[in-house]
Amino acid sequence: MGNGSALYGPLKHLLASLPMRAELRSCCTTEVASPCCPHHFQPTRQQGLDLARGAPAWEIRFYSVAMLEQIHLLAAVTVLGVLEQAYFFLQVIHARRKFGISPPNISGPPEFERIFRAQVNSSEYFPIFVALLWQAGLFFHQGLAAALGLLYLYSRYCYFMGYRASSSDRLTPIYFSTGVLWVLIAAATLGLLHFFLSHYVGLNVLRLIAA
Incomplete structure (x- = not known):
């Protein structure tokens, strides 16, 4: 018994340090939620409290991977959106240097004013886009929201260049x-x-429609 207790600590630490692998998902062959599978593990409120109070590290890691799989596309589109905003901002800086317009002046040749207005308009709509993207992705469908997000970013790029x-x-x-x-508003x-x-309310609209 003493040897078992002595080995439990190092073994627990070793399991916690093991990298996550996709093959671990194969341990669950059904759609039933199970703590052995990061893909299907959906803890209850009590299980979540147990995790927060110091559950084994492998359970926390499994749950983290399952949760990240539900938002990774949204995160990727968000990063692309931030990079696009940075590109628009750099274009304004380049235009200021090209036409010799120093801040805080915003008036100048029509070419500069068009670039400036395109950047300002895009930055004004960006918080609205991000909020709708995440709400639609979390509550409706991540894949659809991410696809719509890519369409929005592409249309914004075309808007800026046009x-x-x-x-x-x-x-x-x-x-x-x-x-x-x-469309994102409707989905959200x-x-x-x-x-x-x-x-x-306990009313599942999707089941009623399917029935």
Whole structure:
């Protein structure tokens, strides 16, 4: 008994230090939630409290991987969006140097003002986009939200490049990006509505529709 206790500590530490591998998911061959499988492990409230109070490290790591799999696409699109905003900002800096316009001045040749307005407009809509992206991804469907996010970022890039060339070339991309935002709003609203109805009222709309 004493030897077993002496070996438990190092063994527990070794298990906690092992890297996560996708092959571990094969331990669960059914759709039933199980702590042995990071893909299907969906802890209850009590299990979550147990994890927070000091559950084995391998359980916490399994749960973390399962949770990250539900948001990794959203995180990737968010990073791409931040990089796009940085690119737009650098274009404004380049335009300021090119036309000799120092901050805080925002007036100058039409070429500069178009670039400046394109960057400002894109940055104004970016927080709205990120909020809708994550809500639609968490409550409706991550893959759909991520795909819509990529479409939005591409349309914003087309908007910026079109606005830089001509004011009229910005219209089609801005209309398209606005349409994508409305789809994200619809997805987020439906997802939140389904969550509240099923969680607080006990009404599963999807099952009713399927029936």
